[in-house]
Amino acid sequence: MQSDSVKTPDQIENRLLAALPDQDRRAVLANCESVELRRGEVINEPGDRIRDVYFPTDSFVSLVAPPADHTGLEVRLVGNEGMIGTPLILGVEFTQIRTFVQGPGPAWRLSSEGFGEAMHQSSVLQARLHRYLDVLMNQSIQLLTCTRFHRVEARLARWLLMTQDRAHSNHFHVTHELLALLLGVRRVGVTKAASALQERQLIQYRRGEVTVLDRTGLQSAACGCYGAAEAMYEQVLG
Structure with missing residues (x-):
């Protein structure tokens, strides 16, 4: 159920979407739903099929890797600079990460089918998300170093x-x-x-x-x- 406080398309704040050309951005948003994420809400558990992607605006989400001998470790903190559901960029439908809402607030939600269609229709979106994946991979390496040495x-x-x-x-x-x-x-x-x-x-x-x-x-x-x-x-x- 949508909240009255959720932002509308002309108030978009997600940086991945905001940087797209106007036509591409509007095409993506046309199939998005405005949702209000709640603190502690679990979006995905390891092994889940990814049914939706999320583009946070004034919310942020923790992604935690749950090793068998530990309660877990945060591997990513995503706010309005990024998105949730990145495996779908590479055509992978399942996640091995636990994803839950750390900071409540609005986000854009797009079904996995709608996301695949948007990627197919916009080469600009596709290129930008591939660049985003490159950033995430390099930041993951940096996180490993940080956790080990700092x-x-x-x-x-x-x-x-x-x-x-x-x-x-x-x-x-x-x-x-x-x-x-x-x-x-x-x-x-x-x-x-x-x-x-x-x-x-x-x-x-x-x-x-x-x-x-x-x-x-x-x-x-x-x-x-x-x-x-x-x-x-x-x-x-x-």
């Missing part, structure tokens, strides 16, 4: 900056338990890292509510992966 505090600072970008706000919700899952560390590690950032007055964190107080300071606390990933996106897609 301290939890620096990784947390990076994640908070990424979330702030996608939430379009200095304030958002996330619990210690969820952060431990997303960063692939124990809860005590998250508590220690968050406390260190709070003591430096970079953030305020209480009962799952985060407020970024000093973005410049948070950028200094983050590992260099933050700026590198964003620069990569701008170079290929900006």
